[in-house]
Every structure is written in structure tokens, then in C-alpha cells.
Amino acid sequence: EMQLVESGGGLVQPGGSLRLSCAASGFSFSRAWMHWVRQAPGKGLEWVSVIKSDGRDTSYADSVKGRFTVSRDNAKNTVYLQMNSLRVEDTAVYYCASDGVRVEFSAFDIWGQGAMVTVSS
């Protein structure tokens, strides 16, 4: 079964840091691009970041650029999201999602269950 499992969410104060992990199984992780998408409470979906299969190329939403860093370890089948200088408005469920696993060049084909990040004092 193709699966993504996020971990690392929690409560953090404004200005703090948190690292999310997303472990993949059941598919060829090293060949897939990986995304992070977030959803603030009661709101819609917002794309956050993407990392290509070899980890050399990354892109970010303007709202997180310079504060968040995506990385991956293909030996561990895991993608990470390092979140620094967190703001109250970063409070959301963070999903990892694969790209091109089921069908080539088709994004967001498999989703994890999400990790809740709450930024509050």
C-alpha cells in the first residue's frame, strides 16, 4: 500500500522552530517529487513547498520563503520541512503529498494524514 505518514507537529511559541517529517512507503520514493500543503483551521488548501526527486531543486510559497526549508533523505524514504521564525498565521494542518507516483507529471496523487502545527503564546 502506498502511504505517507507525517510526524513532528505540536505547539510552538511565535518565533520558534519545528521540524516535520513525512515517511513514505509502498512506492519508489527516490523517483517522486514531494510537496508540502497546509490548511489553516476552517480554511482551504495552500501549497507550501516542493522538492524534486534528487533533492537539488526546491520551491516555496512567498508566505514561507526564507523561513521554511524542505529537504529529503532518499535512503530513509523521508521528506522534511524545517520551519523557523514561526508566526501565528502558520497555524495549520500540514500535509505531505507525492507527485508523479501514480501517473507521471501529476501532482498531489498521494496524501498523508496531516500534522497539526499550532503557533501560539
Add this chain to the structure above:
Amino acid sequence: DVVMTQSPLSLPVTLGQAASFSCKSSQSLVHSDGNIYLHWFQQRPGQSPRRLIYKVSNRDSGVPDRFSGSGSDTDFTLNISRVEAEDVGIYYCAQCTHWPPYTFGQGTKLEIK
């Protein structure tokens, strides 16, 4: 950035009746390779999103054939031929042609009358 606009925001439908969701983009979604990277997602209450349709009209594995997608250029539609209780949730479109950023519509909430 490409803006995705969905309508209506709320869609009450009687069980067994059809439902239609609209998604419009602020610019053409035709990629230089000729493909249109417009996808549809379903998010049931309390669950993660799930992709239903990729590249306008292709159903993902396991998606019932009562779901269909159509459209071109800037105007796209998701149809459900006969709504079932399990279809309740929020439906999102997303464009993956012009990135970054990838952009989602604001969602349409399907509810049963």
C-alpha cells in the same frame, strides 16, 4: 500567480441527483507541452484530501465512474452524475501548469438537502 475561482461555494444536492462544480483560472492552463495540469480533489469531513481527477478528465484509480471532469483553457467542470451520501465534503480544483506557486481554488462544499 494563477488565481483559481470556484463556484458555487456551497452546493446543496438531493441524493441521486447530479452535481456540477465550476473552476475558472485567471489565465490559460495549457502547458507548453500541450497538456493541461488541472486536477480535482475531494476532502471528506475530518479526512485528508484525495485526488479524484488529474489533467482535466482522467479518473484516479478507485474513483467511481459517476465522477467526471471536463473543460479547456480557463474553464473547467467536475460533475457527479448521481450524488451519494459518501460524496459529502469539499471539492477543490488546483492548477499545476504555472508554478511556483501551485494554486488551489477556495473549494465548493457539497451537502445533502
